Amino acid sequence: MTGFMTLEIRRALRDVRYLVLAVAMPIGLYLLFAGLFGSRGQTAQGLPQPTELMVAMVAYGAMWAVFSATGPRIAHERAIGWTRQLRVTPLSAPSALAGKLVTALAAALPAMALVALTAVISHHVQLSAAQWPAVLAAMWAGVLPLALLGLAIGYLAGDEVAFPLTMALYFALGALGGLWMPLSTMPHAMQDIAQFLPSNAVAELGWRITGGQAPVPRAVLVLAAWTLGSGLAALLAYRRRNTLAVR
Amino acid sequence: MASVGTDPSPAAQPEQERVQRACEARPAVRAAGLAKSYGSTVALAGLDLQVAAGEMVALLGPNGAGKSTAIGVLLGLLSPDAGQARVNGRPPSQAVASGLVGAMLQDAGLMPGVRVGELLAMVRGLYPRPLPFDDLVGMADLGSLLARRADRLSGGQAQRVRFAAAIAGDPLLLVLDEPTAAMDVQARRSFWRQIHGFAGRGRTVLFATHYLHEADDAADRVVVIAAGRKIADGPPAAIKTRFGDRQVRFTLVQGAPAQLAALDGVRAVEHDHARVTLHSVDIDATVRSLVNSGLAWSDLEVGGLDLETSFLRLLGEQP
Numbered sequence: 001m002t003g004f005m006t007l008e009i010r011r012a013l014r015d016v017r018y019l020v021l022a023v024a025m026p027i028g029l030y031l032l033f034a035g036l037f038g039s040r041g042q043t044a045q046g047l048p049q050p051t052e053l054m055v056a057m058v059a060y061g062a063m064w065a066v067f068s069a070t071g072p073r074i075a076h077e078r079a080i081g082w083t084r085q086l087r088v089t090p091l092s093a094p095s096a097l098a099g100k101l102v103t104a105l106a107a108a109l110p111a112m113a114l115v116a117l118t119a120v121i122s123h124h125v126q127l128s129a130a131q132w133p134a135v136l137a138a139m140w141a142g143v144l145p146l147a148l149l150g151l152a153i154g155y156l157a158g159d160e161v162a163f164p165l166t167m168a169l170y171f172a173l174g175a176l177g178g179l180w181m182p183l184s185t186m187p188h189a190m191q192d193i194a195q196f197l198p199s200n201a202v203a204e205l206g207w208r209i210t211g212g213q214a215p216v217p218r219a220v221l222v223l224a225a226w227t228l229g230s231g232l233a234a235l236l237a238y239r240r241r242n243t244l245a246v247r
Numbered sequence: 248m249a250s251v252g253t254d255p256s257p258a259a260q261p262e263q264e265r266v267q268r269a270c271e272a273r274p275a276v277r278a279a280g281l282a283k284s285y286g287s288t289v290a291l292a293g294l295d296l297q298v299a300a301g302e303m304v305a306l307l308g309p310n311g312a313g314k315s316t317a318i319g320v321l322l323g324l325l326s327p328d329a330g331q332a333r334v335n336g337r338p339p340s341q342a343v344a345s346g347l348v349g350a351m352l353q354d355a356g357l358m359p360g361v362r363v364g365e366l367l368a369m370v371r372g373l374y375p376r377p378l379p380f381d382d383l384v385g386m387a388d389l390g391s392l393l394a395r396r397a398d399r400l401s402g403g404q405a406q407r408v409r410f411a412a413a414i415a416g417d418p419l420l421l422v423l424d425e426p427t428a429a430m431d432v433q434a435r436r437s438f439w440r441q442i443h444g445f446a447g448r449g450r451t452v453l454f455a456t457h458y459l460h461e462a463d464d465a466a467d468r469v470v471v472i473a474a475g476r477k478i479a480d481g482p483p484a485a486i487k488t489r490f491g492d493r494q495v496r497f498t499l500v501q502g503a504p505a506q507l508a509a510l511d512g513v514r515a516v517e518h519d520h521a522r523v524t525l526h527s528v529d530i531d532a533t534v535r536s537l538v539n540s541g542l543a544w545s546d547l548e549v550g551g552l553d554l555e556t557s558f559l560r561l562l563g564e565q566p
Contacts, residue, residue: 003372011360080356085412088322088343088350088422089373 074154075162374416
């Protein structure tokens with residue numbers, strides 16, 4: 001089981017799609033946006049611009065990290081028959097599923113840390129010794145529902161659909177969740193939608209903590225609801241595949 | 248665990264004894280009355296199957312006979328609608344979970360994005376008593392492939408890696424579903440040599456195939472299934488006589504048709520005006536005696552092994 005998990009993690013971390021979309025792109029976007037708007041001082045939320053952007057890009061990178069390690073990967077493994085081959089080894093089906101979830105969460109950590117490191121080096125973002133672990137831990141826990149959503153997609157969607165689908169979700173959740181531009185610049189209707197998106201809730205946790213405030217209950221509730229819903233969907237999708245057992 | 252190669256060494260003795268004891272205790276595979284349908288399609292219709300420990304058994308049948316479904320049930324991937332399967336005395340899924348079974352499934356892929364060596368090390372780690380890594384690499388002839396990406400191999404190379412993954416846990420029972428489907432003759436030959444190398448260590452092998460000659464070459468015993476049932480079970484030679492129908496066709500120019508049935512190896516004679524089809528159980532003998540018969544004939548054709556026809560004939564003979 002540990003051998004399986006470490007190989008899964010190693011493989012997730014050297015996946016080109018992961019490196020480009022979960023690591024390079026958030027860092028690139030951070031440098032771009034912080035370069036453009038970094039000197040504008042305080043944001044509407046009362047945070048220094050580079051700090052607010054850092055949180056948004058940490059959320060963005062973490063989101064693709066958990067998606068890339070689940071949805072497209074699992075759908076592909078089902079399509080090529082690796083999932084079936086693994087089922088005729090002593091690795092239990094629940095262990096395989098747990099391995100996927102742990103891998104997804106493990107892949108999120110380097111993506112998050114590297115964006116933060118970029119922000120510190122390029123724009124001298126400063127947080128207290130307590131804020132750093134708090135913000136990273138809260139946001140890390142916050143991507144759990146997205147990892148579960150990725151699992152559900154992986155067990156439901158076909159190989160050709162899974163990648164574009166997670167990709168579309170990644171962009172939509174990023175844009176609508178206020179990770180690309182502040183919510184305050186968006187129309188009211190879109191702001192209302194954003195309130196219920198896990199992407200916004202993850203960033204909200206980060207913005208609150210970096211601003212020295214306690215997380216709002218709304219963000220926590222939204223994430224809890226998504227965890228429940230995605231977790232259920234993942235479990236049902238997985239059970240369906242395992243009882244049909246053909247793929 | 249003792250290190251075991253293809254040649255029994257003194258160090259291998261305790262391992263051989265352990266296998267021997269496990270073999271004598273219970274049959275490797277015992278299935279009774281297996282039934283499975285997908286909607287209105289019947290895949291298994293009361294299949295019985297026994298494999299003794301240490302045996303090499305071929306499951307022979309045409310496409311759609313139920314071979315893959317039977318194997319799915321024996322590996323715990325499918326649950327039968329009726330009947331019971333036991334592998335080493337346990338329900339199949341338990342036998343798989345205990346690491347007693349290794350399998351090469353049809354169209355089963357390899358983990359993408361890792362090297363062959365990494366993959367095999369991981370698979371070994373899933374089993375309680377894996378083969379020593381170097382023995383595994385030697386048995387599957389993978390020395391030159393260990394650093395290659397598992398998802399960038401040729402068909403034959405991938406098949407060797409899949410074979411290695413199947414035996415990595417040193418299973419008592421190895422199950423192979425049409426293992427040579429995508430191989431050329433050369434690859435096929437060396438593949439069966441590797442299988443025999445593994446089986447020679449007292450292991451049980453059950454393989455599905457739709458090639459009669461492959462069953463004939465490799466197996467100790469052949470179980471023929473069609474339409475989800477067992478229709479024959481016996482040593483390869485007996486099965487070959489019953490199913491190995493080949494045909495000689497020619498136009499009879501001159502001679503008594505009555506002579507035809509008396510030619511060597513002829514099982515049946517069909518006439519379509521002057522065009523004659525001889526069904527033969529020994530094609531070489533039939534052609535030889537035809538040449539020496541003094542009959543005048545033209546347009547000779549020798550037809551290949553027609554397993555489908557044989558199956559249909561046998562199914563027709565079933566009560």
